[in-house]
Amino acid sequence: MKGTWVAMLRGYVGVKLIGGEAEAFLNAATSERIGLWNIAFTPRGELTFGIMVSDFFRLRPVLRRNGSRTRIISRHGLPFRMARLSRRKTFAGGMLAFVAALFILSTMVWEVKIEGNSAIPEEKIRQMARAEGIYAYQWSFRLQNAASLSQRLALRLPEAAWVGVDKTGTSIKITVIDSTKPENKAPASPRHLVAKTDAVITRVIAENGRPKVERNDRVRKGDILISGLLGDEKHSKAVVSKGKVMGLVWHEFRIESPLSTKTRNLTGASQDRGYLIIGNRALQISGYGGHDFADSQTRTTVNRAQLWNRWLPFGTMKEHELEVVEIEKKLTPAEAKEAGLKQARAELLAKGGQDAIIKAEKILHEQTENGKVLLTVLFEMEQSIEVERPILEASIE
Amino acid sequence: MMRVSRKLRKWTATILDLPQDVVLDLPRITMIGGLQVTVENHRGILHFSPELLRLAMDNGELEVTGQDLIIRNIGAEEVFVEGKIMGVRLQPRGKKPQ
Numbered sequence: 001m002k003g004t005w006v007a008m009l010r011g012y013v014g015v016k017l018i019g020g021e022a023e024a025f026l027n028a029a030t031s032e033r034i035g036l037w038n039i040a041f042t043p044r045g046e047l048t049f050g051i052m053v054s055d056f057f058r059l060r061p062v063l064r065r066n067g068s069r070t071r072i073i074s075r076h077g078l079p080f081r082m083a084r085l086s087r088r089k090t091f092a093g094g095m096l097a098f099v100a101a102l103f104i105l106s107t108m109v110w111e112v113k114i115e116g117n118s119a120i121p122e123e124k125i126r127q128m129a130r131a132e133g134i135y136a137y138q139w140s141f142r143l144q145n146a147a148s149l150s151q152r153l154a155l156r157l158p159e160a161a162w163v164g165v166d167k168t169g170t171s172i173k174i175t176v177i178d179s180t181k182p183e184n185k186a187p188a189s190p191r192h193l194v195a196k197t198d199a200v201i202t203r204v205i206a207e208n209g210r211p212k213v214e215r216n217d218r219v220r221k222g223d224i225l226i227s228g229l230l231g232d233e234k235h236s237k238a239v240v241s242k243g244k245v246m247g248l249v250w251h252e253f254r255i256e257s258p259l260s261t262k263t264r265n266l267t268g269a270s271q272d273r274g275y276l277i278i279g280n281r282a283l284q285i286s287g288y289g290g291h292d293f294a295d296s297q298t299r300t301t302v303n304r305a306q307l308w309n310r311w312l313p314f315g316t317m318k319e320h321e322l323e324v325v326e327i328e329k330k331l332t333p334a335e336a337k338e339a340g341l342k343q344a345r346a347e348l349l350a351k352g353g354q355d356a357i358i359k360a361e362k363i364l365h366e367q368t369e370n371g372k373v374l375l376t377v378l379f380e381m382e383q384s385i386e387v388e389r390p391i392l393e394a395s396i397e
Numbered sequence: 398m399m400r401v402s403r404k405l406r407k408w409t410a411t412i413l414d415l416p417q418d419v420v421l422d423l424p425r426i427t428m429i430g431g432l433q434v435t436v437e438n439h440r441g442i443l444h445f446s447p448e449l450l451r452l453a454m455d456n457g458e459l460e461v462t463g464q465d466l467i468i469r470n471i472g473a474e475e476v477f478v479e480g481k482i483m484g485v486r487l488q489p490r491g492k493k494p495q
Contacts, residue, residue: 027441030473039468041447049468 011053011077014038020068022047028062053079109138111171118176120159125176128156134165134172143167190238193226193386195219199247202382209241219247219385228391238391247385248359251348255375257340259368260330266297267323275317277302282317293323336373337366348379356383424454426485433469434461434478434485442476450478457489 017025025047029036039049051059063070085092112134114122129135132152133143143149150165153174157163161179165172193209201217209226213219228241273287299322304315331339341361349356358381365376403421410420417423427435436452436459443451443458445468450461466480 023442023445026445026468026471030441030471033473035470035472036468037470039445039471040466041445047445 007052008077011075011079012050013053013056013072013076014048014050014074015056016042016071016073017047017049018069018071020063020066025062025066025068028066029059032058032062034058034062048073053077106170107140109134109136109140109143109167109170109172112136113171113173114176115173116176116178118160118178120157120176120178125157125174128153129174131156134174140167140170188240190228190240190391191388192224192228192391193241193243193245194389195221195223195225195245195247196385196387197221197249199249199385201225201245201247203246204243205245206241206243209239209243211243213245224389225386243386244384245386246355246382249352249381249383249385251379251381252364253344253348253375253377253379255340255344255373255377257336257343257373257375258331259333259336259371259373260328262326262328264295264297264324265327267325269293269323271321273319273321275319277304277315277317279313287319290321291323293321295324295326297322297324333368333373337375340373340375341377344377344379348381352381352383356381422455424459426459428482428485431463431482432479434482436461436476436478438474439476442471447480450476452476457487460484460486460488462486 026036026039034051034055036049036051039047042048059070112126112129114125118125126135132149134149134153144152146165146167150163153165154160154163157176159178160176162175162177164175164177166175167173198220199218201213201215201219203215204211204213204225206226209228210230211226212224219225225245226241226243228239230237230239269291271287271290273290274285275282276285277283299320300317301320302315302317305312345358345361348358358379360380362378362380363375364378365374367374406420407417409415410417422438424439425437427437438454439459440453440455443453445451445466447466448462448464450466450468452459452461461478461482462484463480463482466478466482468476469479470477
């Protein structure tokens with residue numbers, strides 16, 4: 001047997017010799033250069049051997065001379081397998097159909113991915129790609145090459161600085177990079193900057209326009225701080241005034257601060273309960289026999305079973321119950337006052353804007369009654385006081 | 398004539414220190430334990446049974462005895478025997494017939 005796979009490819013048979021003399025047959029076959037192998041005797045005294053299919057037909061004259069016949073007892077190799085396969089038409093057809101289907105399906109585009117964090121809505125990119133023939137379940141041989149596709153797609157998406165189309169196997173990746181545009185500023189119409197409240201000016205920074213006030217000036221609400229009108233009476237021009245005006249502003253605050261505060265504290269004691277959810281019912285399966293907390297806080301987590309992207313109507317629920325105790329804290333009037341002032345300051349700073357600073361505070365009135373401290377406080381705060389007011393056309397003329 | 402050439406070849410072999418089987422076409426028997434025997438330069442099969450294999454040679458016979466003998470492969474000049482080999486015996490014929 002020369003090279004097992006060659007023998008498998010060309011086919012070989014197991015043969016039994018009937019009649020004739022074995023030795024003479026073997027010598028004759030060898031002198032004819034017919035390759036035999038695994039020559040053995042069966043227990044019944046018959047000679048069996050293996051032979052290539054092509055050699056088997058050359059064996060015929062040898063057999064005739066020797067006066068013996070053969071019987072094939074086994075067939076091996078590709079030719080026999082093919083013959084058997086040709087008898088099973090549906091099976092062979094199925095194999096062919098599988099290969100064909102695999103090939104056809106692999107020539108299709110299965111997925112279009114869009115990448116690059118672009119401001120262009122993905123839907124629009126998809127629509128444009130579809131117009132160029134890039135969509136799922138498209139034949140990939142109907143697509144042009146990636147370079148020209150990306151070029152044509154870039155023409156359809158003028159907002160994008162660069163469009164890349166990358167095809168790997170059955171998926172197409174479209175990468176869109178936005179061209180960066182300068183920030184869109186709303187065109188401002190000519191305006192003044194006027195005072196938001198009554199104040200004493202501490203600082204004026206005018207970037208554009210004509211400042212009308214100076215440091216230490218006292219302004220009333222609505223006074224023009226930076227004027228948008230340039231020029232004299234005859235030749236005037238309205239501009240967009242810009243700048244920053246800081247001023248001292250007084251705020252009067254009435255504060256009510258209680259003398260006792262209640263806080264809810266976690267004691268650290270907790271217990272868990274597990275539930276099984278079916279539909280909208282929950283069956284407790286663990287955590288029986290816990291304590292009964294007088295006051296508690298419960299955190300619930302629900303885990304619903306998911307099959308791919310669909311939620312199933314069952315799952316588990318966990319409840320984590322934490323014991324809570326309410327602590328009442330008594331405050332002295334001084335502490336209550338401080339707490340009230342602290343809160344008032346925080347409120348004031350939040351209201352005053354980014355660069356507000358509390359310059360001074362003065363308690364005007366203080367009274368303790370009904371478990372509360374009542375305060376009236378005057379805060380002096382430096383904050384920006386300018387607000388825009390458009391210049392009307394009529395006022396220019 | 399044959400004898401002259403034979404003698405000449407034998408002489409050459411001894412002079413040049415060549416292995417005899419190469420020059421003289423003698424059978425070459427390779428045995429691996431009691432499992433396999435390869436015989437090169439045989440002249441055909443005289444007898445074959447699971448117990449005994451007799452091979453013809455240029456000047457005699459070779460007997461392989463054993464149990465369950467199988468000829469794994471056979472070519473024009475080479476036999477490869479497998480089985481439980483018990484004996485290999487050479488029977489030189491010489492000039493005298495058996």
